[in-house]
Amino acid sequence: MAKMDFAGVLEEVVTREEFPLSRAQEVLKDEVVAVLGYGVQGPAQALNMRDNGIKVIVGVTPGGRSWNKALQDGWVPGETLFSMEEAAERGTIVQYLVSDAAQKLTWERIRPCLKEGDALYFSHGFAVVYRDQTGVVPPPYVDVILVAPKGSGTSVRANFLAGSGINSSFAVEQDYTGRARERTLAVGIAIGSGYLFETTFQHEVYSDLTGERGVLMGALAGIMEAQYQTLRAHGHTPSEAFNETVEELTQSLIRLVAQNGMDWMYANCSTTAQRGALDWRHEFRDATLPVFERLYQSVASGAETRRVLEANSQPDYKEKLEAELREMRESEMWRAGALVRSLRPENWQK
Ligand SMILES: NC(=O)C1=CN([C@@H]2O[C@H](COP(=O)(O)OP(=O)(O)OC[C@H]3O[C@@H](n4cnc5c(N)ncnc54)[C@H](O)[C@@H]3O)[C@@H](O)[C@H]2O)C=CC1
Ligand SMILES: CC(=O)[C@](C)(O)C(=O)O
Ligand SMILES: [Mg+2]
Ligand SMILES: [Mg+2]
Numbered sequence: 001m002a003k004m005d006f007a008g009v010l011e012e013v014v015t016r017e018e019f020p021l022s023r024a025q026e027v028l029k030d031e032v033v034a035v036l037g038y039g040v041q042g043p044a045q046a047l048n049m050r051d052n053g054i055k056v057i058v059g060v061t062p063g064g065r066s067w068n069k070a071l072q073d074g075w076v077p078g079e080t081l082f083s084m085e086e087a088a089e090r091g092t093i094v095q096y097l098v099s100d101a102a103q104k105l106t107w108e109r110i111r112p113c114l115k116e117g118d119a120l121y122f123s124h125g126f127a128v129v130y131r132d133q134t135g136v137v138p139p140p141y142v143d144v145i146l147v148a149p150k151g152s153g154t155s156v157r158a159n160f161l162a163g164s165g166i167n168s169s170f171a172v173e174q175d176y177t178g179r180a181r182e183r184t185l186a187v188g189i190a191i192g193s194g195y196l197f198e199t200t201f202q203h204e205v206y207s208d209l210t211g212e213r214g215v216l217m218g219a220l221a222g223i224m225e226a227q228y229q230t231l232r233a234h235g236h237t238p239s240e241a242f243n244e245t246v247e248e249l250t251q252s253l254i255r256l257v258a259q260n261g262m263d264w265m266y267a268n269c270s271t272t273a274q275r276g277a278l279d280w281r282h283e284f285r286d287a288t289l290p291v292f293e294r295l296y297q298s299v300a301s302g303a304e305t306r307r308v309l310e311a312n313s314q315p316d317y318k319e320k321l322e323a324e325l326r327e328m329r330e331s332e333m334w335r336a337g338a339l340v341r342s343l344r345p346e347n348w349q350k
Pocket of ligand 3: 151
């Protein structure tokens, strides 16, 4: 583990120098990794491990959308593709990658399939930390481990294929075998993680639920809509409002932030922009700080978990989510955005 000084706080980070793929392959050589669930993370982690020479099988409900997706990806029924229960029985590391709500719904079927010395693996601390709501209480005779990619499964796979990766956090909740940490790090590397940051199940789920409702998804969409609506209310065209709210951010400025930090992005904008942005950032921060505190308390209290379990346990949860995403996609802002995206200079040659 490399000790790194994050602005005065020493943290442990696992690097590829310390844990190369060859070591992960050695640690996992006698393991069978059963990936239960084939939605977003399931395919990415399963395919990356398969490409890395790990023995992987997939477990999904036969005949559904995920089963067909697994067939298309080359998983073979009866050889590498099974029902969830059979895959869990065959696996020695069981990756619980059905949706978080489905982990509650399917736990009574999966728990009996776990054998002494298995590892029960999560990519989110949700089911275990909120066990009072999910009922997911791992048996005492297994390792309970977590590797949480800090990105969409779509990026986990795409970055892997591009020769890069996505960093992940990792945690050990229960170490029955005495090898839980080594198994965790080995799977973390095998699924294509770059660097691995140590956390706990609780810190992972509290930060992740906050982040996805906040800056990464909820707050992001909300402030974009607010600015777009304000510009349109004052007579700006849809293209001008969208360009000024989304397109310039994604095609230019956020990439500068990714390259070298926020100040670097500011420094590469006009001094007019710098002055104004430095003046207004505090107001936006102060206006949203109470909202973030309320959000964090809603996460920590379990209220967000109750909401997720209540909504995503409904038989038609997918249809409802897809209907709300369709409403977003068909809003003026995002219809204008679709046309703006098609007018990107990179499309000139097409
Ligand atoms: N989506 C992502 O990129 C990330 C997801 N995670 C975590 O990874 C885990 C899996 O997440 P996703 O792949 O997004 O899940 P998802 O919501 O896409 O669902 C994954 C699978 O669950 C199955 N499923 C849903 N309801 C079921 C039921 N009642 N019975 C059996 N199977 C059912 C679906 O068929 C699908 O194969 C979750 O714990 C999530 O929090 C962590 C990091 C990022
Ligand atoms: C992609 C990711 O890290 C999220 C937003 O936490 C999730 O999909 O749950
Ligand atoms: Mg996340
Ligand atoms: Mg999440």
